[in-house]
Amino acid sequence: MPTLSIFFGIIIKMRHDDHPPPHIHVEYQGFTALVEISSGNIIAGDLPRKVAAIVNEWCETHRIELMSNWEKASQFEPLDRIQGADRD
Structure with missing residues (x-):
């Protein structure tokens, strides 16, 4: 998974040809969750509250890039890296 x-x-990861709704896979210190791109909300799994808030804000900031990657993933195309919330 890229x-x-x-x-x-x-x-933050995304699978090629994954099931709807458009979402990302998030991992943090043993926690895993699926986060819906359009809302930034957890749709499966669990994250610490502070991490969930950071991911939610990051999704809002990068929604266009995430949806572009979702479209690429549906076509099995290479995905683009996205700048992190720490600006790395």
Whole structure:
């Protein structure tokens, strides 16, 4: 599963040809969650509250890039890296 971004120990990934709704896979210190791109809300799994808030804000900031990657993933095209919330 391609990694889109890593920041503050949070790993953001996206699978090719994944099921709707458009979402990302988030990993953080043993926690895993699926986060809907359009809302930034957790749709499956669990994250610490502060991490969920950071990911929600990051999704809002990078929604266009995330949706572009979702479209690329649906066509099995290479995905683009996205700048992290820590600006790395």
